[in-house]
Amino acid sequence: MWSGESLRTFWRSANAEQKRPRSRRPARDFPVEPLETRCLLSADHSPFTIGFDADGREWNALAPVDEDDVDESRVHDHQPAVSEDQARTIAGRTTPPGGSPFPYADTFLLHSNPGAAHVIYLDFNGHVTTSTPWNQNFTSNAPIVTPEYNTDSTAGFSNSELTSIQKIWQRVAEDFIAFNVDITTEEPSADKLIKSSALDTDWGVRVVIGGSSYDWYGAGAGGVAYIGSFNWDSDTPTFVFPDQLGGGYEKYVSEATSHEVGHTLGLTHDGTSSLGYYQGHGSGETGWAPIMGAGYYVNLTQWSAGEYSDANNLQNDLSIITSQNGFGYRVDDYGDTLETAFTAHQTDSTSVDGAGVINQNTDVDVFRFESGAGDINLTVTPFELGPDLDIVAELYSADGTLLTSVNPDTSLSATISTTVVAGDYYLKVSGTGKGDPLATGYSAYGSIGQYS
Incomplete structure (x- = not known):
């Protein structure tokens, strides 16, 4: 006393106390053909793309940050992009001071929930994607070669890039920390990313973070994902494009990552009657936006049930995440x-x-x-x-x-x-x-x- x-x-x-490591890398396949694509206009006339494949799967693309909107469809999602100038000039968007949160050697060994049966693997190391719906729909089955995360145009990871990777991981881990899923930068074995059957008890999704959406997607996008692909029987990744996110700015990359993973878990866009993405409201520390909108410009982003004014999506994000993907809440x-x-x-x-x-x-x-x-x-x-x-x-x-x-x-x-x-x-x-x-x-x- x-x-x-x-x-x-x-x-x-x-x-910080849970952050500790492991490592790997997989391959995959999944047949899909594009069905229809349409270009819609938001209130300010920014285009966004919607597409459906031959099997009715929806894809969405999150627009780059200098685009305003991109909606989702039956098979793929697209997150808006952000220009590098925007990243540097938006008030409150500077990277917090200080060095790396963890030793540089641990950058690709980080885990938010080690031992969890389900994983969300943040792949910054570069990846070759083959035999997936992305290849079938966008590259005529040619491999998609994604470079490693790079912000300085120099091969290999600088200490600055390793620090950014660690902070991106921290931000994404915060968005998923309440759930019994592991956000990791250590590559799991291929079987840990695939739901092989109804009897499988551990699976996940790869998030490929690197390069430009123009490398193969053919349009400006911060990220793309197939709706519900977390539960697929293939290593079909979701992609995040740092080149369209302020040149790899950590706030934007992390927001796009959580947003795209949300799509793989079955979530769709939070917008309004006139906007495909709701960018939020308020300011300062309590400025708010839904993760499945565009949370680039506010401090507080959360999973949502469409409680803001003029919401066009009343999905119960928390219920869907914890009931349709094999995992629930953290103990x-x-x-x-x-x-x-x-x-x-x-x-x-x-x-x-x-x-x-x-x-x-x-x-x-x-x-x-x-x-x-x-x-x-x-x-x-x-x-x-x-x-x-x-x-x-x-x-x-x-x-x-x-x-x-x-x-x-x-x-x-x-x-x-x-x-x-x-x-x-x-x-x-x-x-x-x-x-x-x-x-x-x-x-x-x-x-x-x-x-x-």
Whole structure:
């Protein structure tokens, strides 16, 4: 028990402690022919492509960032692209300072959920794609040769590129951290990327990240994916094109990656009655957009159920992700009640620390700690890069009385500063929303993710 000294909580990143490695690379096949392609216009007359193959599979392409819109279709999806100039001039889009999050040697050994039966492999190393619907529909069955992720036009990975790869992985991992799936940069064996039969229990998808959409796709696109291909019996990758994403700018590449993976999991675009992609609303730390829209220009991106104004897609993203792809939510890490509270780790006489994951929008994590009489300062923050979680923090006395609840309107973090008598206390951490989703706010629906 501490006497009169201030207490502070420093939560270490849960993700950082889980980040550790493995490695590989596969091949694949899948027959498909283009059926029809049509060019539609958005409200500002930007074209987007829709196509269906002979078997009725939908493809979509996410437009480059200097295009406004690209919708999806029955077989493939296309994410919008972003120009390099835009990446450099948009306020708030600069890369956070600091060196690489992990040793450079670990760049291709990163795992968000090692041991999970399902994987999403971020392939930055270059890849040759053969015998897939992409080859049949776009290259007359010729191989698709994707170069390695490159931002400096020099062969091999520079330290700057390795740092960007690590941060892209961190951002994508945050979008999927609530689910029982492993986001990895280490290549799995081919069988881990293919759902070979109804009896198969572990499979996943490859995300090929490199090159330009003009190399073979023939149009400006930030990424392309086949709807539902996560569950296919072939190594049909989804593609992300850094050359159309601010020259490989990490924020844009990660947003396009999560968006395209969403398509492979069965999700379609979040737009409006006049726009194929909703770019979000609000500003600053709480500026919001749906992942299946275009989250390039805001800080907070989340899975959505179409709760914003004029939404054209009411898909329940979380339900589809966790019910149609062989995996559900990550196992809850902490108890939800005072009775099942976790005793916070004391680092010195005045500080405790901890970290966790809000893995569902109904999840609550409860921590118990002792404090001496005096001022206390408890700060809980979401993951720094590409956060999905807006936090509400509550302080309870030993008898379960709510002493204070903090949910700042302009911040995703929550800080409890108050004066207490000596005794036991409980900190409750959960996800929350902001204001009116139909205006410039958002609900707690997609507020899941890491905190520290």
